[in-house]
Amino acid sequence: MKRNPVSASGVSVFERNLHLGFRVLPATLNVTDDDTPAVTLSLDDQIVSEGAANPATRLTITRSPVTGARARFTLQSSNPNSATVPYNVTIDPLNASVVVPIQVVNNGFVDGSRTVTITVYPTDDVLGAPILTAAAVTNIVITDDDGPRRIGLDIRFRDLGLD
Numbered sequence: 001m002k003r004n005p006v007s008a009s010g011v012s013v014f015e016r017n018l019h020l021g022f023r024v025l026p027a028t029l030n031v032t033d034d035d036t037p038a039v040t041l042s043l044d045d046q047i048v049s050e051g052a053a054n055p056a057t058r059l060t061i062t063r064s065p066v067t068g069a070r071a072r073f074t075l076q077s078s079n080p081n082s083a084t085v086p087y088n089v090t091i092d093p094l095n096a097s098v099v100v101p102i103q104v105v106n107n108g109f110v111d112g113s114r115t116v117t118i119t120v121y122p123t124d125d126v127l128g129a130p131i132l133t134a135a136a137v138t139n140i141v142i143t144d145d146d147g148p149r150r151i152g153l154d155i156r157f158r159d160l161g162l163d
């Protein structure tokens with residue numbers, strides 16, 4: 001099979017066995033694209049305060065194998081109100097990885113800790129579309145910096161009449 005230098009989505013091929021005496025069943029052959037890189041994700045920090053200075057932390061996207069072609073990715077945050085990532089990043093030719101800034105969004109209300117899922121899709125070089133089946137995901141926890149401070153109770157036995 002001829003190797004295709006660019007990424008493309010899988011193609012389905014249908015075959016039918018038309019011999020008499022056999023049931024006619026469509027056979028599906030999924031042609032796997034071997035140009036889609038395997039992707040690993042690594043966060044500098046897995047827990048970040050919403051009040052951290054931006055960029056609050058960094059995500060490193062590493063591909064394997066390294067090739068002479070660029071690799072493009074589409075990024076998505078499950079909660080852009082808490083943490084944002086660039087929409088598109090590229091690993092340059094002959095490079096193994098790219099470092100992506102993660103921005104946190106500070107607010108002034110009590111909303112507790114949130115887990116935000118960051119999804120990285122290799123991008124189809126032909127269509128420019130994210131390859132949904134090749135996604136890599138990682139989670140980051142955004143902690144709150146608002147709300148009541150821990151209130152120390154200073155009750156003495158005397159105050160309770162127990163002295």
Ligand SMILES: [Ca+2]
Pocket residue numbers: 050051106107108109144145146
């Ligand atoms: Ca805040």
Ligand SMILES: [Ca+2]
Pocket residue numbers: 050107108109110111112144145146
């Ligand atoms: Ca908050």
